[in-house]
Amino acid sequence: MKFLGNVLAVIIGLLIFSVMSFFIIAGIVAIAASSDSEVEIKENTVLVLNLEGRTIVERTSEDQFDFSSLPGFGGVANVGLLNLKKAISTAAKNDNVKGIYLKAGMVFAGQAMLQELREELKTFKESGKFIVSYSEIYTEGGYFLSSAADEIYLNPLGGLEFNGFSSEIIFFKGLFEKLEIEPVIFRVGEFKSAVEPFLLDKMSDENRLQTSVFLNDLNDFAISKVAESRGLPYEQVHEINNEMLVRKNADALELKLVDGLWYEDQVTDLIKEKLGLEEDKDIKTINVTTINKSSKSKNKLSKNKIAVIVAQGDIVSGTGEGVIASESFVKEVNRAKKDENVKAIVVRVNSPGGSALASEVMWRALSEAKKEKPVIASMGEYAASGGYYISAPADTIVAQPNTITGSIGIFGLWFNAEGLMKNKLGLTTDVVKTGELSDFLSFSRKLTDLEKSIYQSTVEDGYDTFISRVSEGRNMSKEEVLAVASGRVWSGIQAKENGLVDVLGNLEDAIEIAAKKVGVEDDYRIVYFPQEKPFIEKLLADLTNDVQTRYMQYKLGEFYPAYAQIERIKKYQGLMLRMPYDIIVE
Incomplete structure (x- = not known):
């Protein structure tokens, strides 16, 4: 009876959840439908950029709206970089918008994305309008972004992290030793350390060197930007950062990293004062989604198009969501190539790499497109390994100073699970085969020397092809490419010095370069491929996956990153062009 009671409880719970979901989603649809009307921005309005607890991705649906006030939803998990930049640009040009209220102390994004957004905020300030930042807690990245504001305020009992970068x-x-699983690695290059987590229990000297070099590069860049915005000497800010001199909130104020230790109501009063409002009057605000609707029709008359193909995620073969799938990517490239009104192509790359085969397929498509119209690569947070492979054919490569790129190397990964099967699970296998290598790379036994030599030869051939692709695309000799290859990761600054990048800049810079190459710099419009799914469709499609992910994060807590990495390993197929590891700068 207890079993039947539990089953009945689960059924009832699912039924209630389904009914509630139906009404909530129906409400969202109704809100979205009612928000399609033309937006009028009222006088004395403030744009609110509330990025607290949100992850910045390349872009989200144009019709995405803020439903953080709805029960059970909390906040919108992702917000698009392109959407944010469009909102800030629109606010700068609209006389009715007087300033920005920035709440981004706990934003989740990489340094290059934060830099692009920071640049947009600096451009906004040139319009003579104000930016006020407030947060209860500022993380390192959140403070880097918020330092672009005219004034920064911190909650008296909050906190500010400003102690440099680390990557773990x-x-x-x-784990593999306990499970009696033997990883067998095939690689080329002393810096191709994507495989180190399977072989070692700590970083190799080579990996520690490259990580230290690019982390210091990224940190020095961030320090210089903070010093510039706060009007402080670089040496002073470097000392504060290096020695973590902000150990309590009073330190942040004394060291001039913030302008006051205030509560939010005090910040609100300040904004009212800037707007010339009386204390009992409410501030007129507008959010990103709403302000973007006010500029939807802009620049739609020109026949000249610059196509921006967004390539974000791991590189895989075939099709798929949340990844750069070769079949889908090639389709978008060919679509842009065949469109006579598309005068140039900009590939926005934000990828740590992935499948060598898929990278080659995409390289081919871009190389063919390049024969007919200019191709420009814009590197985002990272464009490494396979991400660099698909950037190599571009006429010009643009990267941020703190973009992570390079990692020109290749590896193959295989696991011998004989010990796990036999000693842990009590499983044995037997085989009948017609040829010596009919069971090539069987996971239930050790590899033979012949098998190892065949696989290693394939890896070396793949590396040689990678080097050739870069050599051809960058107009460098193979020897020059080899000198900066071996799987080594570089910052954007270092990559430019080494000839792997042409221009340090953002996506807009890449688009301007493309427009100038075809002589349409004063008459063009931007189109993005692939077309974003409507928000409601995307919400329904992602609902199940999102629930599963959140459940695993809840169950595993701090062990979730390890679980996620193992799940990713399971998808590795064939030769891989990938960054050393998932680089998380904290």
């Missing part, structure tokens, strides 16, 4: 790797050697 999870190593699986001990």
Whole structure:
């Protein structure tokens, strides 16, 4: 009876959840439908950029709206960089918008994305309008972004993290030893350390060197921007950062990293004062989604198009969501190539790499497109390994100073699970085969020397092809490419010095370069491929996956990153062009 009671409880729970979901989603649809009317921005309005607890991605649906006030939803998890930049640009040009209220102390994004957004905020300030920032807690990245504001305020009992960058790797050697799983690695290059977590229990000297170099590069860049915005000497800010001199909130104020230790109501009063409002009057505000609707029709008359193909995520073969799938990517490239009104192509790359085969397929498509119209690569947070491979054919490569790129190397990964099967699970296997290599790369036994030599030869051939693709695209000799290859990761600054990048800049810079190459710099419009799904359609499609992900994060807590990495390993197929590891700068 207890079992039947539990089953009945689960059924009732699912039924209630389904009914509630139906009404909530129906409400969202109704809100979205009613918000399609033309937006009028009222006088003395403030644009609110509330990025607290949100992750910045390349872009989200144009019709996405803020439903953080709806029960059970909390906040919108992702917000598009392109959407944010469009909102800030629109606000700068609209006389009715007087300033920005920035709440971004706990924003989740990489340094290059934060830099692009920061640049947009600096451009906004040139319009003579104000930016006021407030947060209860500022993380390192959140403070880097918020330092672009005219004034920064911190909650008296909050906190500010400003102590430099670190990057931590999870190593699986001990786990595999306990499970009696033997990883067999095939690679080329002393810096191709994507495989190190499977072989070692700490970083190799080579990996520690490259990580230290680009982390310091990124940190020095961030320090210089903070010093510039706060009007402080670089040496002073470097000392504050290096020695973590902000250990309590009073330190942040004394060291001039913030302008006051205030509560939010005090910040609101300040904004009212800037707007010339009386204390009992409400501030007129507008959010990103709404202000973007006010500029939807802009620049739609020109026949000249610059196509921006967004390539974000791991590189895989075929099709798929949330990744750069070769079949889908090629389709978009060919679509842009065949459109006579598309005068140039900009590929926006934000990828750590992935499948070598898929990278080659995409390289081919861009190389063919390049024969007919200019191709410009714009590197975002990272464009490494396969991400660099698909950027190589571009006429010009543009990267941010703090973009992570390079990692020109290749590896193959195979696991011998004989010990796990036999000693842990009590499983044995037997095989009948017609040829010596009919069971090539069987996971239930050790590899033979012949198998190892065949696989290693394939990896070396793949590396040689990678080097050739870069050599051809960058107009460098193979020797020059080899000198900066071997799987080594570089910052955007270092990549430019090494000839792997042409221009340090953002997506807009890449688009301007493309427009100038075809002589349409004063008459063009931007079209984005692939077309974003409507928000409601995307919400319904992602609902199940999102629930599963959140459930695993809740169950595993701090161990979730290890679980996620193992799940990613399971998808590795064939030769891989990938960054050393998932680089998370904290």
